Amino acid sequence: MAIPLLDLKAQYLTIKEEIDAAIQSVLDSARFIFGPQMKALEQEMAQYCGVKEAVAVGNGTDALLLTLEALGVSAGDEVITTPFTFFATAETVALLGAKPVFVDIDPVTLNLDLTQLEEKITAKTKAIIPVHIFGQMMDVERVMEIAARYDLKVIEDAAQAIGAEYNGRKAGSIGHAGTFSFFPTKNLGAYGDGGMITTDDEHLAAQLRMLRFHGCRTKYYHEEVGHNSRLDEIQAAILRVKFRYLDQWNEARRQAASGYGKLLGDLPLTLPGRDPKAKPIYHLYVVRTEKRQQVMERLAEADIASAIYYPVPLHLQKALRNLGCREGDFPVAEGAAREAVAIPCYPELTREQQEHIARVMRKALA
Ligand SMILES: *Cc1c(COP(=O)(O)O)cnc(C)c1O
Numbered sequence: 001m002a003i004p005l006l007d008l009k010a011q012y013l014t015i016k017e018e019i020d021a022a023i024q025s026v027l028d029s030a031r032f033i034f035g036p037q038m039k040a041l042e043q044e045m046a047q048y049c050g051v052k053e054a055v056a057v058g059n060g061t062d063a064l065l066l067t068l069e070a071l072g073v074s075a076g077d078e079v080i081t082t083p084f085t086f087f088a089t090a091e092t093v094a095l096l097g098a099k100p101v102f103v104d105i106d107p108v109t110l111n112l113d114l115t116q117l118e119e120k121i122t123a124k125t126k127a128i129i130p131v132h133i134f135g136q137m138m139d140v141e142r143v144m145e146i147a148a149r150y151d152l153k154v155i156e157d158a159a160q161a162i163g164a165e166y167n168g169r170k171a172g173s174i175g176h177a178g179t180f181s182f183f184p185t186k187n188l189g190a191y192g193d194g195g196m197i198t199t200d201d202e203h204l205a206a207q208l209r210m211l212r213f214h215g216c217r218t219k220y221y222h223e224e225v226g227h228n229s230r231l232d233e234i235q236a237a238i239l240r241v242k243f244r245y246l247d248q249w250n251e252a253r254r255q256a257a258s259g260y261g262k263l264l265g266d267l268p269l270t271l272p273g274r275d276p277k278a279k280p281i282y283h284l285y286v287v288r289t290e291k292r293q294q295v296m297e298r299l300a301e302a303d304i305a306s307a308i309y310y311p312v313p314l315h316l317q318k319a320l321r322n323l324g325c326r327e328g329d330f331p332v333a334e335g336a337a338r339e340a341v342a343i344p345c346y347p348e349l350t351r352e353q354q355e356h357i358a359r360v361m362r363k364a365l366a
Contacts, residue, residue, distance in 0.1 A: 022241050041240050056230070057195045082103060110286075121150050140175050155179060163281050177204060
């Protein structure tokens, strides 16, 4: 029995009728861009996250880029973030001519290490991007306290954390803004691309709406040079159907994670570390082992998918070599890059499949 890392086909089959009807209704309406589905999704998202505004954009990368731009990040500024994240987090900073400044990660949660944050702040620092890696929120309230002292902006990269909580507060609701991705494999995934920005700042939301639409407030009157970044009606309609299942799916992922805790707890590997105040959504279930290659090979032989997130930390990426970072600069992130491997964890994963995966892993580590 082949087990994928994520089973989007199985998920579609559980909601096929609703999805097909939602797509058909958009086709019937012939409204494809900036229409009622996108507006409704924005409202539902704002309500879900507990913020005043949500602004839909074309993808999670644009969500970061437009937010950084709207918050005034530009050439010469510094933006502090983690080296253990998807490339887009630092790429968008670099695209604006600003400099990504990395802080090593916490060895337990793999999120940015708050104890090392303050020493990275300089006169050029403009913003901080905490990333909720693999769906576990970090303590953004503390990031906000530090940011307030230096007058910095905080953007939560919540691409992997929709519905995750910290201290009872939702991802994307604590920073000055939160950015989300609806890439198909995210916990709330479209059938194409999509992104969203959440904020309590109405002025920022208005700025973002202008930036996503060529710098216009009124059509054909361009106040600024902006972007073309939009979430189309078909994707919005699909996302609204799937949104209704999100909490239930996230709960199923937490169940799967707790199942792994029991099945794998006695093996010589490191299970995902928990911050007791965090309620994760397990976007990915990432274990750590020095025998990663061996484990991945045994899993592959048994037709079980696994994948490395992330093989190269951002400070060692070729594209960012001008930052002048070297191996050894962020040892915890480099260690995670050497040992981390994601195993299947998704709502439709059955108990039998989990037991099978655990048996193969037990043999691989024997
Ligand atoms: C997926 C992801 C992004 C980018 O989202 P896209 O929709 O693919 O552009 C940004 N940051 C993190 C942490 C991500 O996981």
